[in-house]
Amino acid sequence: MADALPLAFVVDDEPAMLDIVTFALETQGFQQRAFRSGEALWAALHTTMPDLIVLDVMLPGVSGITMCRRVKATYEIPIILLTAKGESADRVAGLEADADDYVVKPFHPRELALRAQRLVRRYDDSSRSTAGPFELDPAGDSVLVDGVRVMLTPSEFKVLSAFISRPDETVPFDELLLAGWRSAGLLGGREMIKTTVYRMRHKIEDSRPGRGQLIESVRGTGYRLITR
Missing domain, CATH: 1.10.10.10 (Winged helix-like DNA-binding domain superfamily/Winged helix DNA-binding domain)
Structure with missing residues (x-):
């Protein structure tokens, strides 16, 4: 379905943050599925392939950094990490885990949505043709x-x-x-x-x-x- 909306998986254990991110992505034409843990994300990837993952660093159980590394070792999916303000160590660790971008909380929803849109477009343009x-x-x-x-x-x-x-x-x-x-x-x-x-x-x-x-x-x- 060439005209299908891009699908984003959003992972955060805070319901309010999930609402903010999913609404922001919706404004830029994304479909979304929300998850409260890395384990739930991993299970979903076995049956459905998203165009983008927005992944919080601080998650219960498996951390966002670990999950980012695991996903990138298996799938070619762009990942945006959400990091706490001032946690530069998390940002560095995320980039070392092959995250494609990071956004610092608190953030402007439109900035996140535009970064997501640009990242998905970049992956589409660079795919083998x-x-x-x-x-x-x-x-x-x-x-x-x-x-x-x-x-x-x-x-x-x-x-x-x-x-x-x-x-x-x-x-x-x-x-x-x-x-x-x-x-x-x-x-x-x-x-x-x-x-x-x-x-x-x-x-x-x-x-x-x-x-x-x-x-x-x-x-x-x-x-x-x-x-x-």
């Missing part, structure tokens, strides 16, 4: 295959983007569901992927007749984009 004969159109509606433009639906574009980010590797079904529909647990998800890949494969093959298959099924696991 070429592999082998494929070049994704930044407009999000087509791909060039050996220079020939192939028009794609929003879900086809997102699934192909997931392939292009991992050329010649098997991309599992759950990752493709996260890429195309933001959820790994959709009812009938594998059939949705199979249908999407089937349509996309035929579009690509029709654009380059007689030149072989570029999207290969890996039995029981997922699909692989062939670029070699």
Whole structure:
């Protein structure tokens, strides 16, 4: 869904702060999900992939710094840390844990929202867009295959983007569901992927007749984009 609103996960154990952050993000066109702990965030990441995480440093149980490091070791998701005023050690530790930005409390909600918007846009612009004969159109509606433009639906574009980010590797079904529909647990998800890949494969093959298959099924696991 190319026109879907970006999704932000907001993690803070203070209800008032959760309200401030979620409202600020809403003003800049974000969907939001709120969590009170790092453990709850981690569990959610197994089924839904956000475009951004806003993460408080001071959390019960697992700290925001530890959670930031854990998320960054596994996922490519931009993270903004919320830190207490004057706690420079927290800010340094957060940046060492690969946080992309930090905002000091108290903060102006609009500043946070604009930083979030800019960060998500930067990640989108820097994402891989070429592999082998494929070049994704930044407009999000087509791909060039050996220079020939192939028009794609929003879900086809997102699934192909997931392939292009991992050329010649098997991309599992759950990752493709996260890429195309933001959820790994959709009812009938594998059939949705199979249908999407089937349509996309035929579009690509029709654009380059007689030149072989570029999207290969890996039995029981997922699909692989062939670029070699």
